Amino acid sequence: MSIRFIPVAEINDPLTLAIGLSGGSGTGKTYTALLIARGIAEVKLGRKGAPIGYVDTENRRALHYKTSFPEMVHFDMKAVDGNEIGFGPERWIEVLDAAEAANLPVVILDSFSHAWEGVGGVLDIQAQTLDRMTGGDDSLKNKRSQLAWADVKPRYRRLIDRIVRAKCDIIICTRAKPVMQEGFGAKAKNARSTKTRRADVPWDPASDGDLMFEMTTMVILDPSAPGCPVYQIKVADQFKGLLDVRRPMGEDTGRAMAEWAKGQGDAAAQKAILDAARDVARKGTDAFTAYWNSDEVRANRPLLRTIIESLKELAASADADAGEADSDDPFGTTPTPEQLAAAEAEALAAIRESDDQAQAAE
Incomplete structure:
Protein backbone atom coordinates (compact mmCIF):
# COMPACT_ATOMS: atom_id res chain seq x y z
CA MET A 1 0.00 0.00 0.00
CA SER A 2 1.42 3.38 -1.02
CA ILE A 3 1.08 6.31 1.34
CA ARG A 4 0.88 9.85 -0.02
CA PHE A 5 0.79 13.05 2.01
CA ILE A 6 -1.37 15.60 0.20
CA PRO A 7 -0.62 19.35 0.23
CA VAL A 8 -3.54 21.11 1.88
CA ALA A 9 -3.84 23.43 -1.13
CA GLU A 10 -5.06 20.40 -3.09
CA ILE A 11 -7.76 19.54 -0.53
CA ASN A 12 -10.92 21.46 -1.38
CA ASP A 13 -13.64 19.11 -0.19
CA PRO A 14 -15.93 20.71 2.40
CA LEU A 15 -15.55 19.53 5.97
CA THR A 16 -18.40 17.64 7.61
CA LEU A 17 -20.28 18.69 10.71
CA ALA A 18 -21.38 16.54 13.65
CA ILE A 19 -23.58 18.58 15.99
CA GLY A 20 -24.80 17.26 19.33
CA LEU A 21 -27.97 18.60 20.96
CA SER A 22 -28.96 17.19 24.33
CA GLY A 23 -31.64 18.17 26.79
CA GLY A 24 -34.63 17.17 28.83
CA SER A 25 -38.25 17.27 27.74
CA GLY A 26 -39.42 20.69 26.60
CA THR A 27 -36.01 22.03 25.60
CA GLY A 28 -36.77 22.22 21.87
CA LYS A 29 -34.30 19.61 20.61
CA THR A 30 -36.37 18.43 17.64
CA TYR A 31 -37.45 21.84 16.37
CA THR A 32 -33.98 23.31 16.87
CA ALA A 33 -32.37 20.39 15.04
CA LEU A 34 -34.73 20.90 12.09
CA LEU A 35 -33.98 24.61 11.89
CA ILE A 36 -30.21 24.07 11.99
CA ALA A 37 -30.49 21.27 9.43
CA ARG A 38 -32.49 23.51 7.08
CA GLY A 39 -29.74 26.13 7.14
CA ILE A 40 -27.05 23.50 6.55
CA ALA A 41 -28.92 21.83 3.68
CA GLU A 42 -29.61 25.10 1.90
CA VAL A 43 -25.95 26.10 1.95
CA LYS A 44 -24.70 22.67 0.90
CA LEU A 45 -27.09 22.31 -2.06
CA GLY A 46 -27.46 26.01 -2.81
CA ARG A 47 -31.24 26.14 -2.83
CA LYS A 48 -34.28 26.51 -0.65
CA GLY A 49 -36.16 23.34 0.23
CA ALA A 50 -33.08 21.10 0.17
CA PRO A 51 -33.92 17.74 1.77
CA ILE A 52 -33.40 17.05 5.46
CA GLY A 53 -32.97 13.42 6.47
CA TYR A 54 -34.67 12.49 9.73
CA VAL A 55 -34.23 9.23 11.64
CA ASP A 56 -37.12 9.10 14.12
CA THR A 57 -37.02 6.64 17.02
CA GLU A 58 -39.78 8.32 19.04
CA ASN A 59 -43.05 7.12 17.54
CA ARG A 60 -42.87 9.52 14.57
CA ARG A 61 -42.66 12.61 16.76
CA ALA A 62 -40.90 14.56 14.02
CA LEU A 63 -44.06 14.39 11.91
CA HIS A 64 -45.57 16.95 14.26
CA TYR A 65 -43.47 19.40 12.24
CA LYS A 66 -44.12 18.11 8.72
CA THR A 67 -46.19 21.17 7.77
CA SER A 68 -43.41 23.53 8.83
CA PHE A 69 -40.71 21.38 7.24
CA PRO A 70 -42.12 19.86 4.05
CA GLU A 71 -38.54 19.15 2.87
CA MET A 72 -38.13 16.55 5.63
CA VAL A 73 -37.32 13.02 4.43
CA HIS A 74 -38.49 10.75 7.23
CA PHE A 75 -37.48 7.28 8.41
CA ASP A 76 -39.47 5.68 11.21
CA MET A 77 -36.88 3.63 13.10
CA LYS A 78 -38.97 1.31 15.24
CA ALA A 79 -37.75 -1.07 17.89
CA VAL A 80 -39.22 -3.87 15.78
CA ASP A 81 -38.68 -3.65 12.03
CA GLY A 82 -39.34 -6.88 10.17
CA ASN A 83 -36.80 -9.40 11.40
CA GLU A 84 -34.62 -6.69 12.98
CA ILE A 85 -35.24 -5.90 16.63
CA GLY A 86 -33.87 -3.01 18.61
CA PHE A 87 -31.37 -0.21 18.14
CA GLY A 88 -28.05 -2.05 17.94
CA PRO A 89 -24.90 -0.41 16.51
CA GLU A 90 -25.03 -2.31 13.22
CA ARG A 91 -28.54 -1.07 12.50
CA TRP A 92 -27.50 2.57 12.96
CA ILE A 93 -24.56 2.01 10.61
CA GLU A 94 -26.99 0.66 8.02
CA VAL A 95 -29.15 3.77 8.42
CA LEU A 96 -26.16 6.07 7.85
CA ASP A 97 -25.17 4.03 4.79
CA ALA A 98 -28.70 4.54 3.42
CA ALA A 99 -28.58 8.30 4.13
CA GLU A 100 -25.36 8.62 2.15
CA ALA A 101 -26.70 6.47 -0.67
CA ALA A 102 -29.67 8.86 -0.89
CA ASN A 103 -27.23 11.81 -1.15
CA LEU A 104 -28.84 13.58 1.79
CA PRO A 105 -26.87 16.72 2.73
CA VAL A 106 -27.75 16.40 6.42
CA VAL A 107 -29.43 13.81 8.62
CA ILE A 108 -30.88 14.13 12.12
CA LEU A 109 -30.70 11.17 14.54
CA ASP A 110 -33.46 11.66 17.12
CA SER A 111 -33.16 10.21 19.62
CA PHE A 112 -29.73 8.67 19.53
CA SER A 113 -30.17 7.82 23.21
CA HIS A 114 -31.86 4.65 21.97
CA ALA A 115 -28.48 3.49 20.64
CA TRP A 116 -27.19 3.62 24.20
CA GLU A 117 -30.06 2.70 26.50
CA GLY A 118 -32.89 1.55 24.22
CA VAL A 119 -34.05 -1.95 23.31
CA GLY A 120 -31.09 -3.70 21.72
CA GLY A 121 -28.87 -0.71 22.53
CA VAL A 122 -25.41 -0.88 24.06
CA LEU A 123 -26.52 -1.24 27.68
CA ASP A 124 -29.01 -3.93 26.71
CA ILE A 125 -26.39 -5.83 24.71
CA GLN A 126 -23.93 -5.63 27.61
CA ALA A 127 -26.53 -6.95 30.06
CA GLN A 128 -27.42 -9.87 27.78
CA THR A 129 -23.74 -10.66 27.18
CA LEU A 130 -23.10 -10.63 30.93
CA ASP A 131 -26.04 -12.99 31.54
CA ARG A 132 -24.58 -15.45 29.02
CA MET A 133 -21.13 -15.23 30.60
CA THR A 134 -22.40 -15.82 34.13
CA GLY A 135 -25.17 -18.28 33.34
CA GLY A 136 -27.49 -16.16 35.47
CA ASP A 137 -25.23 -16.40 38.55
CA ASP A 138 -25.43 -12.91 40.10
CA SER A 139 -22.35 -13.54 42.25
CA LEU A 140 -20.19 -13.57 39.11
CA LYS A 141 -21.52 -10.39 37.52
CA ASN A 142 -19.13 -7.93 39.15
CA LYS A 143 -16.12 -10.07 38.19
CA ARG A 144 -17.17 -10.48 34.57
CA SER A 145 -18.77 -7.10 33.86
CA GLN A 146 -15.65 -5.70 32.18
CA LEU A 147 -15.35 -8.81 30.02
CA ALA A 148 -18.89 -8.21 28.82
CA TRP A 149 -18.03 -4.59 28.00
CA ALA A 150 -14.96 -5.74 26.08
CA ASP A 151 -17.29 -7.76 23.88
CA VAL A 152 -19.72 -4.87 23.28
CA LYS A 153 -17.58 -1.72 23.11
CA PRO A 154 -15.81 -2.53 19.79
CA ARG A 155 -19.21 -2.78 18.08
CA TYR A 156 -20.21 0.60 19.48
CA ARG A 157 -16.86 2.20 18.59
CA ARG A 158 -17.37 1.11 14.97
CA LEU A 159 -20.64 3.05 15.03
CA ILE A 160 -18.98 6.16 16.47
CA ASP A 161 -16.24 5.90 13.85
CA ARG A 162 -18.94 5.64 11.17
CA ILE A 163 -20.52 8.86 12.47
CA VAL A 164 -17.20 10.69 12.54
CA ARG A 165 -16.40 9.61 8.98
CA ALA A 166 -19.87 10.26 7.54
CA LYS A 167 -20.00 12.13 4.24
CA CYS A 168 -23.24 13.87 5.17
CA ASP A 169 -23.57 16.29 8.05
CA ILE A 170 -25.17 14.82 11.17
CA ILE A 171 -27.17 16.31 14.01
CA ILE A 172 -27.44 13.98 16.99
CA CYS A 173 -30.21 14.56 19.53
CA THR A 174 -30.00 12.83 22.90
CA ARG A 175 -32.09 12.97 26.01
CA ALA A 176 -30.63 14.41 29.21
CA LYS A 177 -31.55 13.66 32.79
CA PRO A 178 -31.34 16.12 35.71
CA VAL A 179 -28.50 15.55 38.15
CA MET A 180 -29.13 15.65 41.91
CA GLN A 181 -27.61 18.81 43.38
CA GLU A 182 -25.87 19.55 46.66
CA GLY A 183 -25.80 23.09 48.05
CA PHE A 184 -28.14 25.93 47.14
CA GLY A 185 -28.25 28.90 44.80
CA ALA A 186 -24.93 29.99 43.36
CA LYS A 187 -23.13 27.39 45.50
CA ALA A 188 -25.10 24.45 44.09
CA LYS A 189 -23.12 21.79 42.26
CA ASN A 190 -23.61 18.25 41.09
CA ALA A 191 -23.73 15.65 43.82
CA ARG A 192 -22.00 13.11 41.57
CA SER A 193 -19.74 13.09 38.53
CA THR A 194 -21.43 13.23 35.13
CA LYS A 195 -20.58 12.41 31.54
CA THR A 196 -19.98 16.09 30.80
CA ARG A 197 -17.17 16.11 33.41
CA ARG A 198 -18.42 19.50 34.63
CA ALA A 199 -19.85 20.22 38.08
CA ASP A 200 -21.75 23.29 36.83
CA VAL A 201 -23.93 21.43 34.29
CA PRO A 202 -26.99 19.98 36.07
CA TRP A 203 -27.85 17.62 33.18
CA ASP A 204 -26.40 14.27 32.18
CA PRO A 205 -26.90 13.12 28.56
CA ALA A 206 -28.39 9.66 28.10
CA SER A 207 -25.56 8.52 25.87
CA ASP A 208 -21.97 7.36 25.89
CA GLY A 209 -19.71 9.84 27.68
CA ASP A 210 -17.16 9.85 24.85
CA LEU A 211 -19.71 10.54 22.10
CA MET A 212 -20.17 14.23 22.90
CA PHE A 213 -16.45 14.91 22.60
CA GLU A 214 -16.43 13.45 19.08
CA MET A 215 -18.85 16.17 17.96
CA THR A 216 -17.85 19.31 16.11
CA THR A 217 -20.14 21.13 18.55
CA MET A 218 -21.94 19.77 21.60
CA VAL A 219 -24.46 21.77 23.66
CA ILE A 220 -27.05 20.97 26.30
CA LEU A 221 -30.37 22.79 26.22
CA ASP A 222 -32.37 23.79 29.29
CA PRO A 223 -36.17 23.99 29.73
CA SER A 224 -35.79 27.57 30.97
CA ALA A 225 -34.60 28.69 27.52
CA PRO A 226 -35.76 26.28 24.76
CA GLY A 227 -33.41 26.14 21.79
CA CYS A 228 -30.68 28.19 23.48
CA PRO A 229 -27.16 26.71 23.83
CA VAL A 230 -27.17 27.23 27.59
CA TYR A 231 -24.47 24.68 28.43
CA GLN A 232 -21.69 24.64 25.85
CA ILE A 233 -19.85 21.38 26.42
CA LYS A 234 -17.64 21.49 23.34
CA VAL A 235 -17.59 24.58 21.16
CA ALA A 236 -14.55 25.40 19.04
CA ASP A 237 -13.50 29.04 18.62
CA GLN A 238 -14.90 29.19 15.10
CA PHE A 239 -18.41 28.71 16.49
CA LYS A 240 -18.27 30.72 19.72
CA GLY A 241 -19.53 33.84 17.98
CA LEU A 242 -22.55 31.92 16.64
CA LEU A 243 -23.79 30.56 19.95
CA ASP A 244 -25.35 33.03 22.34
CA VAL A 245 -26.80 31.47 25.49
CA ARG A 246 -29.58 34.07 25.34
CA ARG A 247 -30.60 33.45 21.71
CA PRO A 248 -32.18 30.27 20.27
CA MET A 249 -30.22 28.49 17.57
CA GLY A 250 -31.86 28.43 14.18
CA GLU A 251 -31.44 28.44 10.42
CA ASP A 252 -28.77 31.16 10.58
CA THR A 253 -26.75 28.94 12.93
CA GLY A 254 -26.84 26.10 10.42
CA ARG A 255 -25.98 28.38 7.51
CA ALA A 256 -22.99 29.88 9.30
CA MET A 257 -21.68 26.44 10.30
CA ALA A 258 -22.10 25.15 6.76
CA GLU A 259 -20.30 28.20 5.32
CA TRP A 260 -17.42 27.52 7.69
CA ALA A 261 -17.33 23.89 6.56
CA LYS A 262 -17.10 25.08 2.95
CA GLY A 263 -14.23 27.36 3.84
CA GLN A 264 -16.18 30.55 3.13
CA GLY A 265 -16.90 31.73 6.66
CA ASP A 266 -14.98 34.26 8.75
Missing part, protein backbone atom coordinates in the same frame (compact mmCIF):
# COMPACT_ATOMS: atom_id res chain seq x y z
CA ALA A 267 -14.14 31.77 11.50
CA ALA A 268 -10.38 32.11 11.03
CA ALA A 269 -10.52 35.87 11.62
CA GLN A 270 -12.71 35.38 14.70
CA LYS A 271 -10.31 32.82 16.15
CA ALA A 272 -7.42 35.25 15.66
CA ILE A 273 -9.34 37.90 17.65
CA LEU A 274 -10.04 35.45 20.48
CA ASP A 275 -6.43 34.27 20.60
CA ALA A 276 -5.17 37.86 20.69
CA ALA A 277 -7.46 38.60 23.65
CA ARG A 278 -6.18 35.54 25.50
CA ASP A 279 -2.58 36.69 24.96
CA VAL A 280 -3.38 40.10 26.47
CA ALA A 281 -5.28 38.56 29.40
CA ARG A 282 -2.20 36.51 30.26
CA LYS A 283 -0.43 39.83 30.96
CA GLY A 284 -2.76 40.62 33.84
CA THR A 285 -5.76 42.70 34.86
CA ASP A 286 -4.33 46.13 34.05
CA ALA A 287 -3.20 45.13 30.57
CA PHE A 288 -6.49 43.45 29.78
CA THR A 289 -8.59 46.36 31.11
CA ALA A 290 -6.67 48.81 28.92
CA TYR A 291 -7.07 46.46 25.95
CA TRP A 292 -10.81 46.07 26.59
CA ASN A 293 -11.34 49.85 26.69
CA SER A 294 -9.30 50.59 23.57
CA ASP A 295 -11.10 51.85 20.47
CA GLU A 296 -9.75 49.03 18.29
CA VAL A 297 -11.33 46.37 20.51
CA ARG A 298 -14.71 48.02 21.09
CA ALA A 299 -16.23 46.54 17.92
CA ASN A 300 -15.04 43.06 18.93
CA ARG A 301 -16.62 43.09 22.39
CA PRO A 302 -19.70 40.99 21.39
CA LEU A 303 -17.38 38.21 20.20
CA LEU A 304 -15.06 38.51 23.19
CA ARG A 305 -17.97 38.29 25.62
CA THR A 306 -18.43 34.67 24.49
CA ILE A 307 -15.20 33.81 26.35
CA ILE A 308 -15.17 36.66 28.88
CA GLU A 309 -15.15 34.41 31.95
CA SER A 310 -12.10 32.51 30.76
CA LEU A 311 -10.38 35.82 29.93
CA LYS A 312 -11.03 37.08 33.46
CA GLU A 313 -9.62 33.90 34.92
CA LEU A 314 -6.47 34.19 32.78
CA ALA A 315 -5.94 37.78 33.92
CA ALA A 316 -6.55 36.92 37.57
CA SER A 317 -4.13 34.02 37.38
CA ALA A 318 -1.50 36.29 35.80
CA ASP A 319 -1.95 38.81 38.62
CA ALA A 320 -1.53 36.09 41.23
CA ASP A 321 1.62 34.79 39.52
CA ALA A 322 3.05 38.30 39.25
CA GLY A 323 2.43 38.94 42.94
CA GLU A 324 4.37 35.82 43.82
CA ALA A 325 7.22 36.64 41.42
CA ASP A 326 7.60 40.23 42.67
CA SER A 327 8.17 39.23 46.28
CA ASP A 328 11.11 41.10 47.85
CA ASP A 329 12.21 37.96 49.62
CA PRO A 330 13.23 35.28 47.09
CA PHE A 331 13.49 32.78 49.93
CA GLY A 332 10.13 33.69 51.44
CA THR A 333 7.48 31.15 52.19
CA THR A 334 5.66 29.92 49.10
CA PRO A 335 2.02 31.13 49.16
CA THR A 336 -0.49 28.52 50.17
CA PRO A 337 -3.20 27.40 47.73
CA GLU A 338 -5.68 29.36 49.86
CA GLN A 339 -3.59 32.54 49.52
CA LEU A 340 -3.29 32.11 45.76
CA ALA A 341 -7.03 31.48 45.48
CA ALA A 342 -7.73 34.64 47.51
CA ALA A 343 -5.45 36.66 45.23
CA GLU A 344 -7.15 35.33 42.13
CA ALA A 345 -10.57 36.05 43.60
CA GLU A 346 -9.53 39.63 44.38
CA ALA A 347 -8.25 40.12 40.83
CA LEU A 348 -11.42 38.62 39.35
CA ALA A 349 -13.54 40.99 41.41
CA ALA A 350 -11.53 43.94 40.10
CA ILE A 351 -11.97 42.79 36.50
CA ARG A 352 -15.71 42.29 36.93
CA GLU A 353 -16.04 45.77 38.45
CA SER A 354 -14.18 47.24 35.48
CA ASP A 355 -16.34 45.21 33.07
CA ASP A 356 -19.53 46.41 34.75
CA GLN A 357 -18.37 50.01 34.49
CA ALA A 358 -17.57 49.54 30.79
CA GLN A 359 -20.99 48.00 30.11
CA ALA A 360 -22.69 50.87 31.97
CA ALA A 361 -20.74 53.33 29.83
CA GLU A 362 -21.87 51.55 26.68
